Structure formats: C-alpha cells, structure tokens
Amino acid sequence: MLTAGPEIAVMSARRSMLPELARSGGASLERVNGAYEAAQQVALLTGAPIGGGLVASIGAQHVFWVDALSFVLCALSVACLRISVLPRPGRPTPQREYLQELVAGWRFLRADSTLLALALSVALVNVLGGGSAMVLWPLYARTTFGSALGFGVMVGAIGAGSLLGAVLFALVGRRLPRRWVLVGAMALLPAQYWMIWAGVSLLVFTMILLVVGIVVGALNPLGVTIRQERTPFQLRGRVFSSFSAITGSTPAIGSLLAGATVTRLGLASAAAAFGLAGAAITVGVATVPALRRLDLGSSDSTLVSRPPRNEPG
Numbered sequence: 588m589l590t591a592g593p594e595i596a597v598m599s600a601r602r603s604m605l606p607e608l609a610r611s612g613g614a615s616l617e618r619v620n621g622a623y624e625a626a627q628q629v630a631l632l633t634g635a636p637i638g639g640g641l642v643a644s645i646g647a648q649h650v651f652w653v654d655a656l657s658f659v660l661c662a663l664s665v666a667c668l669r670i671s672v673l674p675r676p677g678r679p680t681p682q683r684e685y686l687q688e689l690v691a692g693w694r695f696l697r698a699d700s701t702l703l704a705l706a707l708s709v710a711l712v713n714v715l716g717g718g719s720a721m722v723l724w725p726l727y728a729r730t731t732f733g734s735a736l737g738f739g740v741m742v743g744a745i746g747a748g749s750l751l752g753a754v755l756f757a758l759v760g761r762r763l764p765r766r767w768v769l770v771g772a773m774a775l776l777p778a779q780y781w782m783i784w785a786g787v788s789l790l791v792f793t794m795i796l797l798v799v800g801i802v803v804g805a806l807n808p809l810g811v812t813i814r815q816e817r818t819p820f821q822l823r824g825r826v827f828s829s830f831s832a833i834t835g836s837t838p839a840i841g842s843l844l845a846g847a848t849v850t851r852l853g854l855a856s857a858a859a860a861f862g863l864a865g866a867a868i869t870v871g872v873a874t875v876p877a878l879r880r881l882d883l884g885s886s887d888s889t890l891v892s893r894p895p896r897n898e899p900g
Contacts, residue, residue: 599827606815606823616815620808621757628750628804632743692825695818700877702817702830708769708878709810709834711868712776715861716803717838718845719779723861726854727783727792737789744793748800749807756805760812765881768809770873772802777865783858813881 602623609619641650696702728738775798782795818826848857872878 599824599831602811602815602827603823605811606820615761616812617760617808618757620811620815621753621755621760624804624808624811625750625753625757628746628753632746632750688825689829692822692829695822695826696829699817701880702814702826704875704877705810705813705881706830706833708773708868708872708875709806710837712773712865713834713837714841714844715776715780715865715868717841718848718861719841721838721842722845722849723780723783723854723858726849727858730854731786732789740789740793741796744796745800745803748797748802749804750800752801752804752806753808754804755801756808760805760809765809765813766878768805769878769881770869772806773865773869773872775799775802777862777869780858780862780865784855784862786855 602620605619605623606616609616612619638650641653645653696706724741725738728735728741731737778795779792779799782792787795814827814830815823845857845861848860852860
C-alpha cells in the first residue's frame with residue numbers, strides 16, 4: 588500500500604516527459620512509448636531470475652538491502668538528470684490547492700469523451716485481466732498440469748509476448764489504424780478464457796498467452812500515445828494520474844469477482860463467463876462513437892500536445 592500510490596505518481600511523471608524527449612530527438616511518440624514499454628518488459632523478465640539468483644547466493648535478508656540500494660541509485664540518477672527541452676515558465680503561476688489540481692484533471696478527462704471511453708474500456712479489461720492472472724491462471728495450472736511449473740511457463744509466455752508487442756509497436760505503430768488495433772486486440776484477449784474452458788494442453792495455452800502478451804504489449808504504448816496527444820502540457824500529469832486511478836483500481840475487483848465466480852460455478856464456467864464478458868467489451872469498444880476519433884492527430888504525433896512557449900518577463 589505504501590508503494591502503490593507513489594508508483595502511479597512516478598509513472599505519470601515519467602510518461603508526461605516523454606513527448607518533449609521524443610520531440611528533442613526527432614522521434615515519433617509511438618516509437619518512444621514502444622521503447623519505454625519494451626524496457627519495462629525487459630526489466631520484468633530479467634528481474635525475477637536475477638532476484639532468485641541473489642537469494643540463492645547471498646540470502647533473502649541481504650537481497651532487501653540490494654533492492655534498497657537500487658532505489659537509492661535510481662533516485663540519484665534522476666536527481667542528476669537535466670532535461671533541457673522541458674519548458675521553464677517565464678512568470679510564476681499561482682499555486683493552487685491539491686484538490687483543485689486533482690479536480691482539473693478529472694474535469695478534462697470527463698470532457699474528452701475519447702479519453703474517458705478509452706479509460707473505461709481499459710478499466711473493464713483490467714477487471715478480466717486481474718481475475719485471470721491472479722485466480723484463473725494459477726488454478727488452471729494446478730488442476731490441469733499439477734505443478735507450479737505450468738504457471739511459470741504461462742507468466743513467461745505473456746511476458747515475452749508483451750516485450751515483442753512493445754517492440755513491434757515501436758517499429759510500425761505509427762502506420763497502424765489505431766481504432767482497429769484496439770478493436771482487434773480486444774477481440775483477441777478473451778481467447779485465453781475459452782482455452783481454459785476447453786481445457787487445452789499447456790503448449791496450446793502457452794501459445795495463446797504469447798499472442799495475448801503481444802496484444803497487451805502493443806496496447807499499453809498505444810494508450811499512452813493517445814493520452815499524450817490529446818492532453819495539454821499543463822494538465823498532462825493530472826490527467827495521466829486520473830486515467831491511471833481509473834484503470835489501476837479494477838484488477839483487484841477482478842480478482843475478487845473471479846474468486847467468487849470460481850467458488851460458485853467452477854473453473855470452466857467462470858472462464859466461460861469471463862470470455863462472454865470480454866466479447867461484450869469488444870462489441871462496446873467497436874461501437875462506441877467516441878473511440879472512432881482515435882486516429883485524429885496520429886499523422887504527426889510528435890507535434891501535438893506541445894508545451895507553451897516561454898514568455899519574456
């Protein structure tokens with residue numbers, strides 16, 4: 588609980604700076620966001636094996652000190668970072684209360700029907716994702732494969748797919764129709780639930796999760812790019828935090844819902860219910876009028892959401 592709240596703020600701050608960094612380097616937002624998400628996936632894929640190796644070599648207690656030292660080094664590197672492309676306001680602006688700042692972000696998000704529809708869509712998908720990763724996958728691995736190894740293979744498959752999806756988005760994301768990428772991704776995500784319902788082998792399920800990972804790996808930088816393009820520089824941090832508050836609060840709900848559904852209906856029926864819910868979300872995403880505007884501004888994504896020019900005095 589102590590780290591979850593600051594993590595949203597830190598993530599919002601990092602993503603808020605990316606448009607200026609992309610512009611200074613002459614790169615598109617799609618390429619920069621894809622590379623950023625790919626770097627995160629590399630860290631997730633390598634962190635667990637490195638942590639396991641450290642625990643085996645120096646003990647769990649000492650690993651906590653290593654982990655704490657890594658945070659100190661990260662803080663020092665950020666303190667030494669100087670981003671000259673970020674604007675410096677020429678005259679001071681009056682500081683507003685925190686609540687007013689928060690409300691401003693919520694108001695902008697509510698007024699932009701495209702961003703709001705995207706946030707609600709992602710939140711609903713995260714309900715299903717939280718339920719599958721925390722409940723359905725482990726239970727399916729135990730009941731079908733009889734060991735934790737199957738669950739490890741599942742997590743590795745979706746992690747590798749997410750890395751591949753982020754890299755692919757960085758390379759070709761700017762040339763893809765965004766609305767149809769979103770609709771197609773939403774249509775593919777429920778496949779994992781139908782595979783659980785059908786009771787497929789570990790190999791088949793792993794291949795499906797690899798495809799799901801590619802989809803998720805592309806959706807994350809796509810969503811961030813859309814937010815960066817549609818949000819004014821002055822509101823970027825507040826809008827990003829509000830967006831993350833909506834989408835990040837629903838996986839826990841999904842876990843509770845999945846646990847209750849499995850207890851009442853069994854694993855196969857719960858998976859089928861999640862599959863039907865995913866299909867309903869796909870239909871909604873394909874038919875919501877606000878999401879038809881996703882491709883507006885994508886032809887020159889490095890030139891949108893510009894910071895204000897410095898004014899003299």
